[in-house]
Amino acid sequence: MASTLAEKIIAHASGRERVRPGEIVTAAIDLLMMHDSGGPRRVASRLDTLGAKVWDPSRVVVVSDHFVPAVDIEGAEILALTRRWARANGVRHYDAVGICHVVLQEHGHIQPGMFCVGGDSHSPSGGAFGAFMMGVGSTDITGALVTGDIWLTVPQTVRVNWSGELSAGVSAKDIMLFLCAKLGMGNENQAFEYDGSAVRKMSMSERMTLCNMSAELGAATGIVTADAATLRALELAGRPFAGDIAQWQSDPDATCLAVHHFDANTLEPQIAAPHSPANSRAASSYERIAIDQAYIGACTGAKLDDLHMAAEVLKGRKVARNTRLLIAPASTEMTAQAAADGTLQILTEAGAILLPTGCGACPGMGAGIVAAGEVCLATTARNFKGRMGSPDSLVYLGSPYSVAAGAVKGEICDPRELLMETV
């Protein structure tokens, strides 16, 4: 019987020959990730109450990224507790070196065919490596830590094919903003499988952006079948894949809920208006919306590729007089790479303020919070009302190209206008 990739991974993890959408199954967890906001702070006392221990510390990774660096005593205490707990439980802890989804990828923790659970809604990012990774809350994480498994409803698979090639100035972020508008945010209990020539040409970082924002579609997860690029990335991370990737792909005749075909060649840069990623439309259709703050940050918008996109626009240009540009790279490793290849110099010479790595302003917890009435154009994943600060602020979403171009012009624009000009 034919199965989709998501079904194959879930069947394997739940010790079944095969599974079918809608079934509730219990799956064994290959890797569990949690961060400082929903992790030890929430689970430590619950495990004590239960008198239970972590089922397998070698399969658990903790990443401190939400409250880093601490800006008040509450945040500092949360980070201290996270450190103490990780040490006491013998769990791998990445402390303030980057955003959890990115750090997992940099260290090769996610491998094709794995069934992974993350204590963060953007955990589908792991799907970029051909794994099934879903986000859950901290009580679920507690249960998973105790038992090593978790129940889930087997999702329906939705296939999204992007043929052709993305034009200059258009990126994975534009694909996802377009899909949020096209398919809405109510795709619960669906696994989105991305494919097509445009996806195959993408870097792992761009594939992560696709899978990451599956959370905005409301989906259970997003996934890209592992290929040569995946294997190369895992080798570079020092954890080459030992299995056979041919085992981890959808059967061609597997049943899907829907198959969508889009042409990457015709996709324009997209901008989402407040207060939902689903309010997206072509950047060229916006008229003169002045920007107070441009923010390049978050798991879905400040990876090395994202910084390169911003630099492409900002090279030789300056941030507009009444606009501030904040950049929070997604990891210290990526900051170092961007320093080494000259990207940081381009960004800072343009007038960008460089912020510490971490989730920062995206979840409204770090530097870069916006005031009432202010307009922010950001590379972050979501722009819900009050998320980045005042409920009366307005957050627009765009690709790193679009945010950098907005910072230069001081207003929302199509980044291709700048990319085509010579400085």
Next chain:
Amino acid sequence: MNVRGRAFVFGDKIDTDLLAPGPYMRSPIKVLASHCLEAIDPNFASEVQPGDIIIAGDSFGIGSSREQAVQALAQLGVGALLAKSFARIFYRNALNLGMPALVCPELEASRGDDVEVRAAEGIVINHTSGHQFRCEKMPAELLEIVAMGGLMPWLERKLARERA
């Protein structure tokens, strides 16, 4: 598992940042709860009383995995959540914290209506309008978690059995 209270009615896609705003995420749950839904309804936290019922449109709880979105509602005493559909993680969080969450696509109610939820039967009665509505039945294994008061009591029982 029956809950009866006044209805607080909201629209589609009420997200976790409305329920548990980021800027208050470092704060104790009592403080966070006082800001629950304030961006769209500044009076909600002060008006809601124990046993009151939230009625919403589709994708209720979309967004973050932050469990405080449910905890804030529980802290304010909300007794049950009824929606046309729930965001996946939020739905899990509600059940895990023992909060009844029922999918009721046909439900009609206005703010302040006297509403009764019979979770086990999958029925909602609007005593103000006199109408009764069917909800989607929760799978038995999930209803069991809610009926026990959430995943923690469920885990306690599981561990006790294993140790016995």
